[in-house]
Amino acid sequence: MGILIDKNTRVIVQGMTGRSATFYAELAMRYAPGTYVGGVRPGKGGSQHLGLPVFDTALDAVAETGADASMIMVPAAYAADAMIEAIEVEIGLIVCVTERIPTLDMLRVKAALSGSSTRLVGPNSQGVLTPGACKIGVMQTGDARPGSVGIVARSASLTSEIVALTNAGGLGQSTTIGIGGDPIHGIGFAECLALFKDDPQTKSIVLIGELGGVEEEAAADYLAAESFSKPVVALLVGRHAPEDRRMGHAGTLATLGSGSIEQKGAILEAAGAKLARSPDEVVGLLTS
Amino acid sequence: MWCTIRQSGKPSTVNRDVRTAKGDQMFLQEAEAKKILGGFGIALPRGGVADNGIAGGGVAAMLATEKLVVKALIRAGGRGLAGGIKFADGAVQAGAATDALIGQTLVTAQTGPKGECVRSVYIEEALHFDTALFLSLLIDQRNARPTLMASIAGGMDFEENARKAPQLVQKYALERDGAHNPAELAAFLANVGVEEAHIASVCSVIEALVKAFFDTDARLIEINPLALMPDGGAVAIDAKIVLDDNALFRHPEFEALSHNVHLDPSELIAQRNEINFVKMEGDIGLVTNGAGLGLATYDMVVEHGGAPANFMDIRTTATSFQIARGIGLLIEDPAVNVLLVNIHGGGMTACDLVVGSLGFAYQRSTRKPPIVFRVAGHNADWARRMMDDKDLPHHHAGSMTEAVAMAVKLSKGAA
Known part of the structure; x- marks a missing residue:
């Protein structure tokens, strides 16, 4: 089980032929054989890359492969258009890894998302991983094991750290999600919590x-x-x-409705969450 | 506090890829912001820039008016309360005020403890007005809409007043493309407390603000105060613009502005090497990858009683040589007496890559502070073995807690 993706997910890669897209797509394909079904690169339709068919548009790719998820690794200047293209095809899930996308471009993406059934993760996200089943993103998988902890984070490096610690603690992970480091992004902590709530595999959640x-x-x-x-x-x-x-990407405080880190901690604690002061405290708090 | 101003012949060869130290946004100072807003038709007081007293007197003489304001040009707010704004009667006083401000380091509520050096001032005519409106346009992260914030309690004390009484500020959400209903906007302004006589002029300022926001790819445009004049007009007395650095690729017109951003030299070197770096005052040099892990390490060092010399986020695209440059910045700093390496290998940053970087950096430097070495993730075991094979003063640590405690202890012992 897990959330958002599983072994039946069929993924296309938009911007597949780029250097880092090739690097990461190959790793993801090797991690979960059979989950990747094609790529998109305008102008290279009809060719093959990493042994998969490449299409000119997301529309062609979805029609031909039946893909229900897309990993976007298109350069920043074109990433918003790639997301909008995928939204228009009503693909179920978009994971956008691209960073440094202009904020106003993300407003166009948000407008396209409203009323759509597509879920967006990112941009500037390390992606989504359901250990042993499917990986859409660029995260480290060496320490990931199927298990009971759901992880949702704004930070890739700390997610890897918590994955390693929950693994060492014998818990493993149901799904890990990086919601991305940008101010305007797709799904957030609250939506991920709601998905974890209904997932039988997930017994506890770490929010970073x-x-x-x-x-x-x-x-x-x-x-x-x-x-x-x-x-x-x-x-x-x-x-x-x-x-x-x-x-780095740790956002500014002075924006609307954004409290200090102490205020954030206080309201999460008041709402029932336990606060860890360091990564090393997390597993103890999960099992206490 | 005083700072030395380097004589700059021509701008250094900063390429467009170089980011500001504040991450992905570019803070414009008043003169730059006003130049942009003036171009969108917003009324401004007459004024000009000067970088020394003689030039200041000259600007004042050209304005040919007795009542003048001399304002320090820095890339942060709060300067009025920090002594960065002086009033002057005539050109002689304006020149003297210019000399007094240039070279000063202003520490305001928004600059951080190191403050910002004043390199130039803006001299303009002082206007008489009754009402000071605060206007700001930015994206509300909760609903991803461009949102107008307004308050009738504008002016120098606005930030402080708004903090104490948030109800002084009201917000109005626009459509995602900036569209809005003019009648609704007028009603909003009336509700904020703008009098009938000024509604039309404030509305046209807002139209210009929205256009400027979208045309320049701004993250924030703020006018504070917008002076509501006795004749019904509205004049922007002070303005602030934060541009979206991620959109600079489609704004060649702003390229020159990025040359004017004065970074700490070490932060500039780090940026050119794919490393986000913020210089701090402590003695423990932090070598970390990823913003989250970097912040977590920073928090733990402080909470263990240590003093970080920096924040570091090595981007996954950084090469071994680039990381070595970042490490070099730390070990060449005489304040740094211990290095805390906390890397979670993944993506293109494998742990052993960083060992190579440590080797390069230590080979090049005569300073060899001890290294607390803590790695996890991709190639961690291999990296630990490589460390043992290199002639580097290092201690292995297993957990982050252990590593932080060890680094803090070493830093105290060395002090």
Whole structure:
């Protein structure tokens, strides 16, 4: 089981023939043989890449392969159009790995998403992994094992860390999701929590948040409103980052409705989550 | 605090790929922001830029008015409360105020503790007005809509007042393409407290703001205050624009602006080497990959009583030599007496790649601070064995907690 993707997911790669797309697509194909069915690269339709058929458009790719998910690794300037193309074909899931997409382009993508059945993960996301079943993204898989912990995160590196720790703790993972580091993105913490709630394989959830943004606030609102019986451990980082300096993709604080990291922690705790001060505390809190 | 201003002949050869230290946004100072807003038809006080007292006196003389304001040009707000705005009567005083501000380091609520050096000032006519409106346009992350924020309590104290009384600010969401209903907008402004006589002029300022926002790929445009004049007009007294760095590829007109961003030299070198780097004041150099792991390591060091010398996020695209440059920045810093390496190998950054980088960096440097080495993920075992084979002063650590405790202990012992 797990959420969003499983062994029956059929994935196409938009922008498949690029250098890093080739590198990561090959790893993902090797991880879960049979889950990748084709690629899209305008102008290269009819050719083969990594042993899979390449199409000119997402429309052709979906029609020919029956794909229900797309991994987007198109350069930033064209990534929004690639997402909109996939949304128009009503593909079930888009995972956008591309980073540095202009914010206003993401507003066009959000407009295309409203009223659509497509789910978007990212952009600037390491992707989605259901261990042993399917990988759409660029994450490390060496320490991932099928198991009971659902992980949803804004950070790729910390996700890998928690995957390794939950594996060492004998728990394994149901699905890991990187919602992406950009201010305007697809599904968020709250929607992932709702999916984990209904997934029988997931027994507990780790939520990895950061300073900036409004995702932690939305997660707290959701947890407070729902009767959520699965344990949720929140690891929030950037507690000591100077507030006015932006660090990597850790967003700015001064945006609407975005609280300090202490406020984020306080409302998540009030909504029933347990707070981990460091990655090393997470497994203990999950099993206590 | 005073800073030295380097005489810059021509701009350094910064390519368009270089990002600002603040990540993916570019903060424009007042003069740059006003130039853009003026181009969209927003009324501004008459004024000009000066970088020394003589030029300041000259700008003031050209304005030919007695009441003048001299404002420090920095890329952050809060300068009024930090002494960055001076009033002057006539050209002589304006020149003296210019000299007083240039070279000062202003520490405001938004600059961070290191402050920002004042390299030039903006001198403009001082206007009399009764009402100071705060206007801001940005994207609301909750609903991904361009959103107008407005308050009748604009001015220098706005940030502080709004923090204490958030109800002073009201918001109005636009469509995703900036479209809105003019009658609804007028009603919103009336509700904010804008009087009938000024509604039309404020509405036209907002139309220009929306157009500027979309045309320039802005993340934020703020006018504070927008002076509501006795004749019914509206004049932007101060303005701030944050551009989306990720959209600079389609704005060659802003390329020159990116040359004006003065970065800490080490942050600039790091950026050119695919590393997000923020210089701090401590003695523990952090070598970490990924923003999340970098922040988590930073938090743990502080909570163990240590002082980080930096924040580091090695991007997965960085090569071994680029990472070596980043490490070099730390070991060449006399304040750094221990290096904490915490890498989770994955993507294109395998753990052994970083060992190679450590080797290059230490080979090139006479300073050889001890390394606390903690790796996990792709090729971690191999990287640990490589470390043992290299002539590098290192200690292995298993968990992050162990590594952080060891680094803090070493930093105290060395101090």
